[in-house]
Each structure stands twice: as structure tokens, then as C-alpha cells.
Amino acid sequence: MTFISVTRLRLRSRRYLPSFLLNVFLSTWQAINAEGFKGGKLLVDANQTYWTMTAWEEQAAMKIYRNAGAHRQVMPKIQDWCDEASAVHWRQEGDNLPDWIEVHQRLIKDGFLTKLSHPSPDHLTRNIPQPKSSKTGTIFHPRFNYARNRVSCCDVETLHVTSLHQNDNFS
Template sequence: MYVNAVRVRIRSSWWHWPLLAGLWVMAWHARKTEGFRGALLQRAPGRVLWMLMLWERPSHAHAFRGGGWHRRAMPRLLRLFDEWAAVDWEHAEEGLPSWGEVHQRLKAKGRFLALAAPSEAHRARDIGARVPADKRDGGRVEGES
């Protein structure tokens, strides 16, 4: 299995609801992508969103990122966020990892994207100490069987 995890902070609360609508569209596209196994989206205080996706193989994740809505939205998204850290890894287990593991991996090996208006924390490569609650019943997008 292959995991892709992202932590972002929305620059302005004005963008919060339009962004969540866009994420719904992205989730719909992900479910239809070959190799998609599941995803979690978790909101955290301070306009922070944590996203976690599970794929059968890296090639499936790359196909999703490089096509459709995700590819068209990326240039706009770089202007909406002031923090963006991402990490990918091979995952031996079938299920999604815990948010604690995601946080540790982001701190150790996270990539910080070049943003239009990065925050001080983003410039310092700091994702903070807060980890979202592991509410596995909320925010889940199931893969198709």
C-alpha cells in the first residue's frame, strides 16, 4: 500500500467552505481512480486541514495527482494556503495509518511546497505540535470494493 498525507492551512476563513466543496469533488474523482483504497479528511483548529489517502501502488497516486480535477486545481490551491506540507510512503498494513504516525512522518520527511504567501511557520518548516483527534468514523471516504 502507498500513503499520501498532506497538512495545509487556509490563508483566509473566507475560502474555507468553497475549498471544502472542491475537496468533495476531489474525493469523488479519487473514488473513481484505479487503486484508490480510502481517505480521511480532518479539520483542526486554526484553519488547518489534514488529508490522508491510501492507494494500492505509487503509480495510482501519481495518476490521480497528474490528471483530472486535481491537476487543474493545483495552481489555484497554491494561492489559497499559507502552509502546505506533504509526505508519501510505502505502508505495509492494509488500513490507513494513525494521525500520530502522519504527524511524525511530516515532521521527519515532509516536503513544503512553494506557496504564494507562506506563513512564518511554513518558512520555518514547522508543522506544529497539534495532531488531529483520530476520529475514524468522521471524514472517511471509502474506496470502492
């Protein structure tokens, strides 16, 4: 089984964008180096909205990632930076990441809202728009294969991000 974790964040002001993007980079770097990470996607959507999806060997691996490092440091800032923030988690068979339509449906059905300092009216009414972008998003893979005890084939000095058109299978 694969554990999927999804977040949808909408920045309430462009002034938070530089800090937000830096923290996206740092959190992504942390994820691709985390034990149990299988792969993920980032989607930049309309209206300063950002979607993240990560796949994990188990929920415990995701929690270790979530509660440490760059990700842990940025989580409290989301309350002030965002006017919409929601998340959803589930287990699934196989390693393929779902498309954004399925992610949106799961977020509507089973998702939870983050407590925010400045929530939008849509956040307060649980109105979560479907992604406007039809793109796959930026796909990222684990940098280190813990099962084989080796670094992936990427240059270890760069973030291992693949093109938008590659296969979403992380097996």
C-alpha cells in the same frame, strides 16, 4: 505494499473556504472512483487546517489521480489559498491507515513543503504543528472494486463516506 499520501493545508483566509470545500468534495469523489484507491481520511483541524490521507495500491495510481481531473485543476490554487502546505509519501505493509500522530511524525521527518505565494512564518521555518483534534476524521472508501469489477454497496448517487467511528481497515 500500500502507498500512503498525506497533505496538510492551512487556508490563509476564510474567503477561500467555499471554493476549497467544493474542491475537497470534487477531489474526494475523484479519488473514490480512481483505480488503485484503497481508502482515505479527511481531518478538519484547528486554525483552518485540513489534513488528507489516501492509500493506494501503488505510487503510479496516486500519480494518475493527482495529475488529472479536479485534483489537477485545484493544485495551482493552493499556492494562493494557503499559507502553509506540506506533504509526505511512504510505503507500508498492510492496508490500515495510520493514526494522525504517526502521520505528523512522518511529515516532520520526511515531508516536503509546497512553494506558496504567501507563506506563514511557521511554513518558512518548517514548524508543522501536531493535529489538535483527536478525532479519527471522515473516512472514505473506494466506490468501485476494480478487482471484482463492481460498484460498492453504497448508493451510486451519493459520496460513499462512512461514520467517524468505523474501522480504518481497508482490506
